[in-house]
Amino acid sequence: xxxxxxxxxxxxxxxxxxxxxxxxxxxxxxxxxxxxxxxxxxxxxxxxxxxxxxxxxxxxxxxxxxxxxxxxxxxxxxxxxxxxxxxxxxxxxxxxxxxxxxxxxxxxxxxxxxxxxxxxxxxxxxxxxxxxxxxxxxxxxxxxxxxxxxxxxxxxxxxxxxxxxxxxxxxxxxxxxxxxxxxxxxxxxxxxxxxxxxxxxxxxxxxxxxxxxxxxxxxxxxxxxxxxxxxxxxxxxxxxxxxxxxxxxxxxxxxxxxxxxx
Numbered sequence: 299x300x301x302x303x304x305x306x307x308x309x310x311x312x313x314x315x316x317x318x319x320x321x322x323x324x325x326x327x328x329x330x331x332x333x334x335x336x337x338x339x340x341x342x343x344x345x346x347x348x349x350x351x352x353x354x355x356x357x358x359x360x361x362x363x364x365x366x367x368x369x370x371x372x373x374x375x376x377x378x379x380x381x382x383x384x385x386x387x388x389x390x391x392x393x394x395x396x397x398x399x400x401x402x403x404x405x406x407x408x409x410x411x412x413x414x415x416x417x418x419x420x421x422x423x424x425x426x427x428x429x430x431x432x433x434x435x436x437x438x439x440x441x442x443x444x445x446x447x448x449x450x451x452x453x454x455x456x457x458x459x460x461x462x463x464x465x466x467x468x469x470x471x472x473x474x475x476x477x478x479x480x481x482x483x484x485x486x487x488x489x490x491x492x493x494x495x496x497x498x499x500x501x502x503x504x505x506x507x508x509x510x511x512x513x514x515x516x517x518x519x520x521x522x523x524x525x526x527x528x529x530x531x532x533x534x535x536x537x538x539x540x541x542x543x544x545x546x547x548x549x550x551x552x553x554x555x556x557x558x559x560x
Contacts, residue, residue, distance in 0.1 A: 312348075315340070319348050320369065323358060328366040386512060386521045387419045389554040393547045394421040394523070401540060403527035407512075408444035411436065413464030415445040415522065423527075438501065440468045440482050441475045443509030446495035447522035450486040451511060457486070474500045494541045499529055506532040508541050510548035515556030523548040 315338055322329055322337050329337075335345035349367050352358040356372025386407055394405040402423035408415040414436040439445030439460075449457060461479055468477045476482050489495045494510040509524035525544055526532070532540075 315344075316348055316352060319345075319352060320357065320373075323367060323369050328361060328368045330366050334367070385555060386551065390512070390521075390523065390551045391419060391421075393551055394419060397421070397525055397543065397547055398423040400543065401525055401527075403525050403532065406444060406524050406526065408437070408448065408522045408524065409520065410448045413439060413460065415439055415442060415448055417444070418521075438469065438471070440465055440477075441471055441497065441500035443495040443497045443507040443524045443526070444522040446486060446489050446497070447509040447511045447524070448519060450489040450495065451519045471501050472499055472503050474498060476500070492541070494545050496534070496537050496541070498534060498537075504529050506534075506537055508537045508544050510541070510545045512548045513552040513555070513557040517557055517559070520555070521551075523551065
C-alpha cells in the first residue's frame with residue numbers, strides 16, 4: 299500500500315479521493331479505472347470502489363463501451379442549486395442598489411434553505427446607520443417578509459408539510475410574532491392575495507419590512523426581495539406605499555431569470 303493509502307482519517311480521505319475522481323473526469327472528459335488509479339496513486343480496486351460509489355449516486359456514469367467513466371447527470375441538480383443562487387445575486391444586484399438608494403433603507407435577497415430563509419445579498423441605503431451584515435444569516439420563515447414571500451406560494455402539500463414538521467413549533471421573537479398555525483396560514487393567504495409580505499416588528503422589535511417573491515423560468519418562487527428598516531421610518535403606511543416598487547423590482551429580477559407570465 300502506498301503512503302497515500304494510509305489514511306489518518308479514512309472517512310475524510312475517502313471524501314477527498316471521491317472529489318479528486320470528479321476533478322479528474324472534469325479535466326479529462328472521461329477516464330478508465332486504471333487512469334484514475336494512476337492519478338490518485340491507489341490500487342485499481344480502490345479506484346473501482348470509488349467510481350462504483352459515485353456511479354450509484356449518479357455523479358459519474360460509464361460510457362457505452364463500459365470501459366470509461368464520465369461525469370454523471372446527478373451533478374446537474376447540485377450545480378443548478380448553486381447556479382440559481384449565483385444568478386439571483388448577479389441579476390438582482392443592480393435592482394437592489396437602486397431600491398436602497400430610492401428608499402434609503404436596507405435591501406436583501408434571500409433564498410429558501412430547508413425551514414429558513416438565507417440572505418445571499420445586501421445593499422444599504424444612505425439612511426442606514428447600523429452596519430449589521432445580513433449576508434449568510436439564516437432567518438425564520440414565519441415572521442420575516444422574505445420568509446413569508448418564499449413559502450406563501452409553495453404547493454399546498456409542500457406548505458402543509460413545512461408547517462406540520464419544519465414549523466411545528468415556531469419560535470416567538472416578539473409579542474407580534476404569529477406562532478399559531480391557523481394564524482400563519484391566514485397570514486400567508488393575505489400575502490398571496492396582496493402579492494407581497496408586510497412585517498411589523500414580528501422578528502425584531504423596532505424592525506419593519508416588505509418583501510416580494512422572485513420567480514425562476516418555471517414560475518416557481520426561487521428567492522425573495524425585501525426592504526427593511528426601523529419602524530419609525532417604515533410605518534405600515536409607508537410599507538404599503540413602497541410595496542409596488544418592491545414587487546416591480548422582484549418581477550424584473552424574475553424576468554431576467556427567464557420568467558415571462560402569460
